[in-house]
Amino acid sequence: MSDAVSQLPNPAPGRRAAEDFVTNYLSDLFCEEYVVSSPAFRGGQSAATNALESFEVAGYGANRNEVYPAKLRGASKLSPYIRHGLLTLSHVWTSVERQAQSHHRDVRKFRDELLWQEYARHWYARLGHRTATATRNRLAVRGAAEFLWDESMGCIETITEELEEDGWLVNQTRMWFASHWVVRAGLKWQDGEDYFFSHLLDGSRAANRLGWQWTTGVGSTRSYGFSRWQVERRAPGLCSSCDYVADCPIDSWPTDPDLQAIETNPLLVSDPNLVRTRGPRAVEIFGTPSAVWLTAESLGHYDPALVANPDLPAVFVFDRPLLKQLQLSSKRLVFLVETLAELAARRPLEIVLGPPAVALEGRPLATTFAPVPGWHRLAPKLDLVEIHPWPWLHDPHDGRIGSFSTWRKQLDW
Numbered sequence: 069m070s071d072a073v074s075q076l077p078n079p080a081p082g083r084r085a086a087e088d089f090v091t092n093y094l095s096d097l098f099c100e101e102y103v104v105s106s107p108a109f110r111g112g113q114s115a116a117t118n119a120l121e122s123f124e125v126a127g128y129g130a131n132r133n134e135v136y137p138a139k140l141r142g143a144s145k146l147s148p149y150i151r152h153g154l155l156t157l158s159h160v161w162t163s164v165e166r167q168a169q170s171h172h173r174d175v176r177k178f179r180d181e182l183l184w185q186e187y188a189r190h191w192y193a194r195l196g197h198r199t200a201t202a203t204r205n206r207l208a209v210r211g212a213a214e215f216l217w218d219e220s221m222g223c224i225e226t227i228t229e230e231l232e233e234d235g236w237l238v239n240q241t242r243m244w245f246a247s248h249w250v251v252r253a254g255l256k257w258q259d260g261e262d263y264f265f266s267h268l269l270d271g272s273r274a275a276n277r278l279g280w281q282w283t284t285g286v287g288s289t290r291s292y293g294f295s296r297w298q299v300e301r302r303a304p305g306l307c308s309s310c311d312y313v314a315d316c317p318i319d320s321w322p323t324d325p326d327l328q329a330i331e332t333n334p335l336l337v338s339d340p341n342l343v344r345t346r347g348p349r350a351v352e353i354f355g356t357p358s359a360v361w362l363t364a365e366s367l368g369h370y371d372p373a374l375v376a377n378p379d380l381p382a383v384f385v386f387d388r389p390l391l392k393q394l395q396l397s398s399k400r401l402v403f404l405v406e407t408l409a410e411l412a413a414r415r416p417l418e419i420v421l422g423p424p425a426v427a428l429e430g431r432p433l434a435t436t437f438a439p440v441p442g443w444h445r446l447a448p449k450l451d452l453v454e455i456h457p458w459p460w461l462h463d464p465h466d467g468r469i470g471s472f473s474t475w476r477k478q479l480d481w
């Protein structure tokens with residue numbers, strides 16, 4: 069049964085058809101009651117392109133951290149499209165060039181955030197599964213947790229609702245939640261990271277693990293503290309509707325957790341296998357492909373392997389064993405299916421359910437390298453005859469990557 073492969077029909081374009089597809093064919097692969105995300109996050113290349121074209125960078129620096137009311141938020145909301153390669157970081161970087169003169173500071177701040185995404189990808193490409201454990205500090209085991217987890221607090225309840233309903237959060241509330249989970253409540257950061265990963269439409273092990281490690285201090289020099297102060301500053305009005313308004317349990321700052329430095333992982337200092345981390349720099353050709361294999365890392369119409377092979381069918385595999393284990397939220401699956409449906413309207417596409425190595429057996433494939441452990445796990449089992457480079461914003465280097473600033477200093481600009 070675990071090796072069974074089924075060919076699925078192509079979904080018709082649109083949200084409704086994507087929802088039906090997920091209910092009909094992927095119903096045992098998601099974690100909760102069936103939920104879809106708000107129309108603010110439609111899957112597909114045209115939604116990605118529209119989101120980028122309508123993004124105004126003016127005011128980004130001042131408003132990126134605003135939380136509520138939602139209309140004041142300056143964040144771009146591009147992350148689900150960047151996550152799945154519908155928008156490359158280079159494309160997004162260039163798209164704000166026309167405003168570089170008039171909104172110099174906003175453009176610089178926005179590009180800094182794009183660099184954080186690139187840093188997360190380099191960090192994950194080099195360290196892979198090792199990012200599932202702390203990279204810089206151990207959190208000392210505390211006696212009694214300072215605080216028991218309480219979802220009825222207005223701030224935490226609102227974050228949870230938004231995460232579970234929309235599958236997206238601004239950076240601030242991600243930090244609030246992660247800090248509250250670990251620093252105040254003493255819960256395990258990996259469990260919080262898994263919870264985010266299930267629900268976030270942009271959920272990636274790279275940025276999510278980096279975010280959790282950075283906020284909680286296990287991957288940075290100190291932890292970030294969350295208290296009522298941030299809520300009143302970034303979400304005015306939220307506290308007044310909270311049951312705890314007169315007796316707020318996070319009125320004061322949490323105690324800093326005891327961070328104990330762990331032995332430096334040599335991979336944070338240098339990369340003994342840069343070629344593996346970076347992938348090919350030019351197209352590698354070993355034969356003639358009969359299809360283009362698409363991964364969830366690169367689902368855009370401009371995926372390099374797709375563009376190079378306009379006449380070949382594309383094939384996407386829903387990795388049943390992996391999805392069964394991950395138990396993602398249905399929102400994430402609907403987003404992917406809506407994306408695939410739009411592609412299927414442009415060119416032949418096959419959607420398969422099963423273990424990728426079995427589903428793709430015996431087919432010579434063109435594909436785009438993806439800098440994630442899953443690609444390295446599968447690649448040796450497949451007949452990859454044409455491998456396209458990953459569209460890095462900056463080529464990974466083999467120097468220090470223990471922090472964003474040391475990593476950045478060594479980039480080849």
Ligand SMILES: Cc1cc2nc3c(=O)[nH]c(=O)nc-3n(C[C@H](O)[C@H](O)[C@H](O)COP(=O)(O)OP(=O)(O)OC[C@H]3O[C@@H](n4cnc5c(N)ncnc54)[C@H](O)[C@@H]3O)c2cc1C
Binds near residue numbers: 181188238240
């Ligand atoms: C605990 C925690 C978990 C996170 N999990 C994820 C995740 O799973 N996937 C993810 O893409 N980002 C994650 N982030 C980073 C960041 O919060 C989101 O990228 C950002 O909030 C997405 O919203 P946006 O597109 O409006 O961002 P904007 O502020 O508009 O930034 C533009 C783009 O820059 C990149 N970016 C911005 N901030 C960061 C950052 N701190 N780290 C990495 N990339 C960044 C994203 O690609 C984003 O789309 C996490 C942060 C924290 C603190």
